[in-house]
Amino acid sequence: DIQMTQSPSSLSASVGDRVTITCRASQSISSYLNWYQQKAGKAPKLLIYSASSLQSGVPSRFSGSGSGTDFTLTISSLQPEDFATYYCQQSYSYSRTFGQGTKVEVK
Amino acid sequence: QVQLEQSGSELEKPGASVKVSCKASGDTLSSYGLTWVRQAPGQGLEWMGWINTNTGNPTYAQGFTGRFVFSLDTSVSTAYLQISSLKAEDTAVYYCARDIDPLHFFDPWGQGTLVTVSS
Numbered sequence: 001d002i003q004m005t006q007s008p009s010s011l012s013a014s015v016g017d018r019v020t021i022t023c024r025a026s027q028s029i030s031s032y033l034n035w036y037q038q039k040a041g042k043a044p045k046l047l048i049y050s051a052s053s054l055q056s057g058v059p060s061r062f063s064g065s066g067s068g069t070d071f072t073l074t075i076s077s078l079q080p081e082d083f084a085t086y087y088c089q090q091s092y093s094y095s096r097t098f099g100q101g102t103k104v105e106v107k
Numbered sequence: 108q109v110q111l112e113q114s115g116s117e118l119e120k121p122g123a124s125v126k127v128s129c130k131a132s133g134d135t136l137s138s139y140g141l142t143w144v145r146q147a148p149g150q151g152l153e154w155m156g157w158i159n160t161n162t163g164n165p166t167y168a169q170g171f172t173g174r175f176v177f178s179l180d181t182s183v184s185t186a187y188l189q190i191s192s193l194k195a196e197d198t199a200v201y202y203c204a205r206d207i208d209p210l211h212f213f214d215p216w217g218q219g220t221l222v223t224v225s226s
Binding site for chain 1: 142144151152153154157166168169202204207210211212213214215216217218219
């Protein structure tokens with residue numbers, strides 16, 4: 001299986017900060033990389049698909065980039081509702097794996 | 108706009124079986140794939156596998172073969188996850204999600220079903 005490694009595992013930030021989360025694949029996955037946001041006690045929500053395509057209805061402060069093995073999710077100006085856990089997920093291989101998650105906490 | 112509604116929480120004893128349902132509304136179940144994801148308490152997301160809703164063919168991830176069965180009843184637009192011979196480590200929230208072919212991202216998700224296995 002393709003392993004997905006996110007960094008950091010957690011971070012502390014303030015409202016208005018620019019936040020960057022990294023996801024690295026154990027082998028090239030082209031652009032088959034998706035990002036999800038999960039708030040406590042809720043189901044995950046799709047933010048970004050195909051590495052950089054913003055899902056309809058998702059605020060434009062979220063953006064994704066990368067290809068091959070290295071990917072980034074950026075929140076340009078963190079809002080109070082963005083404190084959550086973020087997961088990357090690869091859909092290149094038949095077995096679709098998630099990263100371990102990055103928790104964004106209040107500083 | 109499709110919505111996925113899952114069945115309610117379950118409390119089962121070790122060795123028992125449980126069947127979780129995932130009902131689609133707003134679109135037909137056969138329009139897309141259906142994926143299942145497990146989240147153990149305090150842990151991350153784990154992809155369990157998916158079912159092709161056109162063919163009914165299931166695919167199971169490593170670690171989810173044998174005791175886990177995906178099935179469909181397209182007449183009521185409902186997918187099912189059955190887990191047999193339950194163990195304490197099966198305690199988790201189980202999510203269904205639409206699996207968008209061919210890019211295979213997941214949207215939307217059901218609200219999740221908590222399965223608790225305890226004697």
